[in-house]
Amino acid sequence: MIRLVVNGKQMQFDGDPDMPLLWYLREDAKLKGTKFGCGIGQCGACTVHANGAALRSCTAPMSALDGADIKTIEGLATGDKLHPVQEAWIDEDAPQCGYCQAGQIMATAELLQRIPDPSDKDIDDNISNLCRCGSYYRIRKAIHRAAKTIQGRE
Amino acid sequence: MVKNIGRREFVKVSLIGGSLVASIPLTSCMDTDALPAATSNTAGNRNLGVFVRINPDNTTTIGAPTAEMGQGTFTSMPMIIAEELDADWARTDVALMPLSLRRVSDGDDVSDAGYEGVDYAHAYQGAGGSGSVKRNFSYLRKAGAQVRSRLVRAAANRLSVPVEELRTENSYVIHDATDQTVAYGELAEAAVALADVDSVELKHASEFRILGKYQKIKGCREIVTGAMTFGQDCELPDMLHAVLIRSPYFKGTPLSFDDVATRAVPGVLDVIRIDRQWPDDAHDGEVLLHGAVAVVAETLWAALKGRSALKVEWDRGPFADESTEMVEAECRELLDGRISSEADRRTEGDVDTALLNAERVIEADYAIKPLAHVCMEPHSAIADMRDGQRRILAAHQFPERAAHCAAKICGCDPMDVRVETARMGGGFGRKFAPDYLSEAIWLSHRLQKPVKVTWTRDDDIQQDAFNRPGMSRLRAGLDENNNVVAWDHTIAGHTTQSDNFPADVVPNFRVRYLRSNTGMWFGPWRGPGHNTIGFVIQSFIDELALATGRDPLEFRLAMLGEERALPFQGWGADVYDTGRAANVLKLAAEKGDWRGRGELPPGRGRGIASHFTFGSYCAHVVDVRVSEGELEILRVVSAIDCGQAINKLGIEAQIQGGAIDGLSAALHQAIHVRNGQVVERNFDTYRMMRIDQTPRHMETHIVDSDANPSGTGEVGLPPVIPALTNAIYAATGKRIRSLPIADQLKA
Ligand code: FES
Ligand code: FES
Numbered sequence: 001m002i003r004l005v006v007n008g009k010q011m012q013f014d015g016d017p018d019m020p021l022l023w024y025l026r027e028d029a030k031l032k033g034t035k036f037g038c039g040i041g042q043c044g045a046c047t048v049h050a051n052g053a054a055l056r057s058c059t060a061p062m063s064a065l066d067g068a069d070i071k072t073i074e075g076l077a078t079g080d081k082l083h084p085v086q087e088a089w090i091d092e093d094a095p096q097c098g099y100c101q102a103g104q105i106m107a108t109a110e111l112l113q114r115i116p117d118p119s120d121k122d123i124d125d126n127i128s129n130l131c132r133c134g135s136y137y138r139i140r141k142a143i144h145r146a147a148k149t150i151q152g153r154e
Numbered sequence: 155m156v157k158n159i160g161r162r163e164f165v166k167v168s169l170i171g172g173s174l175v176a177s178i179p180l181t182s183c184m185d186t187d188a189l190p191a192a193t194s195n196t197a198g199n200r201n202l203g204v205f206v207r208i209n210p211d212n213t214t215t216i217g218a219p220t221a222e223m224g225q226g227t228f229t230s231m232p233m234i235i236a237e238e239l240d241a242d243w244a245r246t247d248v249a250l251m252p253l254s255l256r257r258v259s260d261g262d263d264v265s266d267a268g269y270e271g272v273d274y275a276h277a278y279q280g281a282g283g284s285g286s287v288k289r290n291f292s293y294l295r296k297a298g299a300q301v302r303s304r305l306v307r308a309a310a311n312r313l314s315v316p317v318e319e320l321r322t323e324n325s326y327v328i329h330d331a332t333d334q335t336v337a338y339g340e341l342a343e344a345a346v347a348l349a350d351v352d353s354v355e356l357k358h359a360s361e362f363r364i365l366g367k368y369q370k371i372k373g374c375r376e377i378v379t380g381a382m383t384f385g386q387d388c389e390l391p392d393m394l395h396a397v398l399i400r401s402p403y404f405k406g407t408p409l410s411f412d413d414v415a416t417r418a419v420p421g422v423l424d425v426i427r428i429d430r431q432w433p434d435d436a437h438d439g440e441v442l443l444h445g446a447v448a449v450v451a452e453t454l455w456a457a458l459k460g461r462s463a464l465k466v467e468w469d470r471g472p473f474a475d476e477s478t479e480m481v482e483a484e485c486r487e488l489l490d491g492r493i494s495s496e497a498d499r500r501t502e503g504d505v506d507t508a509l510l511n512a513e514r515v516i517e518a519d520y521a522i523k524p525l526a527h528v529c530m531e532p533h534s535a536i537a538d539m540r541d542g543q544r545r546i547l548a549a550h551q552f553p554e555r556a557a558h559c560a561a562k563i564c565g566c567d568p569m570d571v572r573v574e575t576a577r578m579g580g581g582f583g584r585k586f587a588p589d590y591l592s593e594a595i596w597l598s599h600r601l602q603k604p605v606k607v608t609w610t611r612d613d614d615i616q617q618d619a620f621n622r623p624g625m626s627r628l629r630a631g632l633d634e635n636n637n638v639v640a641w642d643h644t645i646a647g648h649t650t651q652s653d654n655f656p657a658d659v660v661p662n663f664r665v666r667y668l669r670s671n672t673g674m675w676f677g678p679w680r681g682p683g684h685n686t687i688g689f690v691i692q693s694f695i696d697e698l699a700l701a702t703g704r705d706p707l708e709f710r711l712a713m714l715g716e717e718r719a720l721p722f723q724g725w726g727a728d729v730y731d732t733g734r735a736a737n738v739l740k741l742a743a744e745k746g747d748w749r750g751r752g753e754l755p756p757g758r759g760r761g762i763a764s765h766f767t768f769g770s771y772c773a774h775v776v777d778v779r780v781s782e783g784e785l786e787i788l789r790v791v792s793a794i795d796c797g798q799a800i801n802k803l804g805i806e807a808q809i810q811g812g813a814i815d816g817l818s819a820a821l822h823q824a825i826h827v828r829n830g831q832v833v834e835r836n837f838d839t840y841r842m843m844r845i846d847q848t849p850r851h852m853e854t855h856i857v858d859s860d861a862n863p864s865g866t867g868e869v870g871l872p873p874v875i876p877a878l879t880n881a882i883y884a885a886t887g888k889r890i891r892s893l894p895i896a897d898q899l900k901a
Contacts, residue, residue: 015455016420016455018459023454023455023458026387027453031380032380032383032386033379033381035384035531036386036532037530037531037532037611037837038611038836038837039836040837040838042837042838045530072380073378073379074379074380074381077379082375082378086378086379089374089377090370090378093370093371093374093803095371095374095377095378096225096808096811097222097223097529097577097578097579097580097581098224098374098377098382098384098577099224099384099529099531101377101378102377102378105378120850123846124846127844128844128845128846130530130842130844131530132528132580132582132815132842133224133530133580133815134813134815134818135811135814136814136843136845136848137810137814137848137852138807138810139845140848140850
């Protein structure tokens with residue numbers, strides 16, 4: 001029996017321990033906000049936070065997650081209050097199709113915890129999520145905007 | 155005001171739960187609780203047309219007839235209705251509309267998506283060719299104006315004032331003389347009781363409050379909170395999951411398979427062989443099934459795990475030996491061989507004589523490899539083909555194809571198939587093909603259960619409908635004043651869209667097509683044909699300009715000549731306006747400081763290029779730095795003329811996104827074939843640009859225009875690749891004549 005916390009909720013899993021966290025979240029927990037893009041850790045569409053660190057959930061088997069504290073895109077806002085990264089994404093009108101954006105947002109939220117005011121170089125070095133729609137230009141602006149908001153609040 | 159005659163019975167209106175619900179037309183069994191949305195059960199609402207709902211709290215809901223795939227129609231199409239309705243855009247929600255078809259017979263006026271006795275009932279619901287707005291603009295405006303007219307007349311009755319004294323704004327009817335306002339929501343009941351008018355007045359562009367402005371996308375909050383439903387997120391109760399192992403060989407089909415280990419996986423229910431069904435003359439809506447073996451299971455994970463344990467022997471089909479080298483060698487042979495006039499696709503003037511008499515002839519060869527679509531969202535489809543259900547839920551660009559496939563496989567009437575399209579995680583032309591729909595329909599019909607088919611990234615790349623590759627041999631004849639007098643373009647391979655500039659401006663013009671042999675399947679890919687022909691033409695023009703010592707901008711403008719509207723012979727537009735083409739070049743050049751490029755430091759280069767795609771004109775100026783073989787794309791400055799702008803923020807997103815997408819393809823992307831199989835399988839080998847290579851500076855300038863709106867989704871891509879390679883030439887003196895660029899700069 002694997003026990004884990006997902007968005008603050010205690011969960012139990014006794015299925016196939018080889019199953020990646022991604023499919024547990026999407027198919028078992030019905031948290032469909034975390035997306036499947038490649039299954040090999042290349043695209044970042046499946047990014048969640050595991051114990052506070054960004055994790056590409058398609059490559060993490062359930063067997064490795066006993067005791068993990070998982071946060072998904074559905075758990076990023078506090079009630080109705082959006083996370084500053086989500087707000088910045090809306091303000092910059094970043095999404096196009098939107099499919100990659102949950103992963104982009106989760107990767108950014110974690111980056112801003114480590115590097116509160118990232119330079120462009122920090123963004124280049126830390127954000128590697130793919131977007132076929134080519135929304136990177138606005139994503140960069142949104143990252144800087146979110147960083148400013150968070151710093152302004154502190 | 156422009157007088158416009160609307161159709162009789164254009165709007166059907168009813169009052170449901172206090173809301174005015176206008177549908178064009180509306181079926182009798184509308185149920186307000188089941189508002190059309192990708193995942194809601196809209197049973198009984200099969201014939202919903204364009205849809206407007208005005209709620210008692212004075213909010214508005216508008217239906218988006220075309221599926222959203224990132225091109226912005228979920229926002230732009232409702233904006234058009236809201237503009238004429240004078241709805242409060244900030245308090246307007248959008249709902250995705252299910253497919254609605256009507257029966258048509260010979261002689262009826264049908265759209266290009268109308269065949270086999272049915273066509274879209276109301277708005278054009280297909281998304282492709284950058285045509286959603288172009289095709290629906292006037293229809294949606296009339297729809298909004300009809301609803302507004304009812305509200306105004308209802309207010310006139312209530313306030314006992316003449317209609318002419320009333321105006322509308324932000325979901326209110328206003329009588330200025332008496333300072334009275336009535337909310338649309340309060341007028342719903344009275345408006346429902348009124349009849350339609352025969353003619354409605356449409357606004358003049360100068361009166362627009364919503365259109366032509368910078369509007370953020372609708373649904374963004376759902377996207378950023380993970381609440382938006384994409385195709386992969388859809389479910390139906392009690393559905394089974396299927397994943398398929400498809401022939402890795404072009405046109406192959408399964409011979410035999412060993413499913414012992416697969417059936418031993420807990421949750422696996424069945425393993426089913428699917429024979430290749432792919433008519434050579436496949437037309438719209440045809441059933442297309444890859445030769446495959448399907449693993450059906452209770453859960454997606456069981457199906458995936460079962461599939462990885464499956465062993466299949468393939469009939470490798472006629473292309474088992476194909477390789478990239480073979481195909482390219484054949485293209486070269488075709489170009490070098492004796493070319494008969496049978497290959498002529500288009501000829502004007504006398505190219506051979508003009509080349510013979512030219513002062514100078516310049517030649518170059520260009521080559522482009524196939525590209526895969528790699529929409530971020532791998533394909534999926536859900537079908538429930540049980541009698542009495544006949545339902546399809548999928549992310550797809552042309553929902554009528556689902557109805558046709560179901561009709562063929564199940565022997566039913568396409569009108570009896572309910573099709574709901576979910577938001578697509580990118581389409582780019584791949585979600586035009588019906589193969590993944592056919593699979594779900596076929597399996598559900600056979601198993602008599604709802605079935606969801608899910609594709610993985612490997613499936614997606616291996617089984618793609620690739621972008622057409624090709625080799626081009628170009629010869630241009632120049633006269634003593636360095637004017638282009640002859641243009642001779644021979645294409646070996648599969649490149650298309652050769653009717654573009656400089657067709658019609660060079661007096662002696664010829665294009666020849668030599669088709670090479672391949673088992674590969676091709677399909678539309680963002681800016682189909684344009685994405686490659688743009689590179690070839692705009693690079694070669696740069697070569698001509700530089701060879702003659704002329705400025706690349708000035709050379710292009712001289713080729714365009716005086717402003718005139720030329721009949722356009724290609725697909726997607728009727729007219730090519732040289733004035734509009736010149737204008738975007740000049741605008742991009744001005745904003746991108748084209749004249750200032752002489753002062754760039756060593757290693758820096760600035761390139762310019764333009765292209766005409768599906769009725770829209772776009773030009774880019776690209777700045778690069780190349781040092782020790784490392785390329786950095788510094789800046790992209792773009793100009794676009796897409797006629798009347800609908801949503802400027804959306805246009806900017808499309809042009810920048812298209813540019814980034816094009817740069818990404820140019821830098822890295824190529825599909826290779828070895829031993830009859832596609833080599834690339836995932837993003838480790840099929841590389842996409844990431845944020846680190848994205849230009850730090852991008853700006854988009856939109857030409858103010860009141861011409862009919864044309865598209866934007868595919869328009870930014872074709873010219874950006876040559877603008878990049880022209881910039882690379884300016885920086886390094888190296889002419890990129892084959893794509894992708896890969897490590898050509900390292901040599
Ligand atoms: S799906 Fe996990 S990184 Fe792509
Ligand atoms: S917004 Fe479509 S993939 Fe990123």
